[in-house]
Amino acid sequence: MNWDWEKLQDKRQRQFGSGPDFKGLGDEFKRLGDFNFNVPGGPKVIFIILALLWLASGIYIVEPGEVGVVKRFGAYDRTTGPGPHYHIPFPVESVLTPKVAEVQKVEVGYATTGMKQEGGFQYRSVPEEALMLTGDDNIVDVQFIVQFQIGDPVEWLFRIQRPVPTVKAAAEAAMREVIGNKTIDSVLTTGKLEIQNTTKELLQSILDRYNSGVTIVAVQLQDVHAPKDVMEAFKDVASAMEDKDRYINEAESYANDILPKARGQAAALLNDAQGYRESVVRKAQGEASRFLAMLAEYNKAKDITHDRLFIEAMEEIFSNPELEKVIISDDALKQVVPYLPLDRQGRVKSGDKGGK
Structure with missing residues (x-):
């Protein structure tokens, strides 16, 4: 195929005036035409290349975290996992790859x-x-x-x-x-x-x-x-509820602190009372046993026992340095006014002391 480029340029110059020189470009088109129509099998090679490119367009890769959903003529056909895969090129099949791992x-x-x-x-x-x-x-x-x-x-x-x-x-x-x-x-x-x-x-x-x-x-x-119109009122309500919870927590904390102490003090008082009761009971039982033993001896020898008890009582009184003693004979007692230490009686009683 031969193109008359000189006539074409003359015609363009007459229509549009002087312009760029297309002579070199015309030579390129000429060589391309010679390749297509003069080289044996030229159109077939181009067709084969286009077919290979079309077939290669069916290769697709599914990334990690994705799933390949293959559609055939717009309808679902199959699902593929991550990696390289192949499908029949457009317009027969197409692929969508939604990200199933993405939140x-x-x-x-x-x-x-x-x-x-x-x-x-x-x-x-x-x-x-x-x-x-x-x-x-x-x-x-x-x-x-x-x-x-x-x-x-x-x-x-x-x-x-x-x-x-x-x-x-x-x-x-x-x-x-x-x-x-x-x-x-x-x-x-x-x-x-x-x-x-x-x-x-x-x-x-x-x-x-x-x-x-x-x-x-x-x-x-x-x-x-x-809502903004009533925001302040709700803040006051929320603040009051927080104060309520705070007071409740403080009261519970105080109760948790004072109740164990009170229980401990109560247990200590009970133990002291139990000990005192045992002490008093055992002392009273001992005194009662001693009195009964003494009564038995008294019944055996009343005069001797009477004198012994009197002597022991007097010995105990005279040997006690905390007691003030005033000794007056019977004759002197008939002639003088009985001595009563009235100025010391109050102090003696207040100190749980006796005098004779």
């Missing part, structure tokens, strides 16, 4: 808008998602995230048209149902862990009924508070 999350009640200049993330509240009604007819602002994984890639790809928005809508519905069965005090204080666990179970059951192929990893409350 995805959706935000409910708020949205991340970007990074702050000083670090961290910027958030904005989404009231239509966050405001929920509790079981005691109070409004509460609930912000939470749902973490999930692809459990069944086939159901994830073919059962639901928009899986991520579906997970978010189901999570919001599950949380509203759980919050609707709780009081606002429980939601704001002690019931958060139970709310998370119950919402996770309910959300998983909803997604299982949808055949969504989603596995819920966790439901985490990020922020739970009363």
